[in-house]
Amino acid sequence: xQKTATMLASDTGKIALLSLSKTLLHGANPRQARAxxxxxxxxxxxxxxxxxxxxxxxxxxxxxxxxxxxLNGIPLEIERDLAQGLDLARALDTAAGRHxxxxxxxxxxxxxxxRPRRRMAKEKRNREILRLARRGWSNAELARHFGLAPSTVSxxxxxxxRAR
Numbered sequence: 001x002q003k004t005a006t007m008l009a010s011d012t013g014k015i016a017l018l019s020l021s022k023t024l025l026h027g028a029n030p031r032q033a034r035a036x037x038x039x040x041x042x043x044x045x046x047x048x049x050x051x052x053x054x055x056x057x058x059x060x061x062x063x064x065x066x067x068x069x070x071l072n073g074i075p076l077e078i079e080r081d082l083a084q085g086l087d088l089a090r091a092l093d094t095a096a097g098r099h100x101x102x103x104x105x106x107x108x109x110x111x112x113x114x115r116p117r118r119r120m121a122k123e124k125r126n127r128e129i130l131r132l133a134r135r136g137w138s139n140a141e142l143a144r145h146f147g148l149a150p151s152t153v154s155x156x157x158x159x160x161x162r163a164r
Contacts (some may be wrong), residue, residue, distance in 0.1 A: 070099060075104055075113035129153060130160050 040137040074095050081091035119162040130143055139157065 038064050071101070071105070071109060074099065077104075078110055078113075089127045126160075129156050135158050 062149070077095050078088075078091045078101045081094055082088065086094065092103060092106050092110060096103040099106070114158070125146060129146060132142055132145070133139075133153075136146075139150050139153045142148070
């Protein structure tokens with residue numbers, strides 16, 4: 001249907017409609033000619049309307065892509081605001097106002113942006129725990145040093161031993 005509507009709304013489609021109308025009207029009485037003319041006008045109007053809807057859908061998709069691109073830049077703006085001395089809550093609120101999106105959306109973007117960094121920091125901490133454990137530190141000493149529960153340190157060490 002979309003392909004037909006687009007084709008009918010184009011110049012080629014309008015020429016085809018005119019050709020079809022001449023063929024249908026050849027030998028028709030005035031009443032039939034009016035009926036065919038009305039039908040063809042309605043068909044052309046419907047095709048134009050369908051083409052407009054297709055164009056609106058295309059524009060909506062383009063706008064959604066632009067909005068997503070803007071939203072993807074939010075974490076970088078928050079980092080810039082944090083570097084300028086704003087606290088996290090104010091930086092998130094400022095970004096939400098700047099982009100006219102809900103605070104929850106900005107917060108979620110920030111959290112998704114931070115996941116890889118938290119994972120890398122955790123991996124670095126775990127490597128340091130294992131390094132110190134090899135040097136003879138006890139689990140209790142490691143737990144106190146890193147502010148972790150002794151069971152967490154035990155699990156980190158056990159996981160590393162199992163991975164060998």
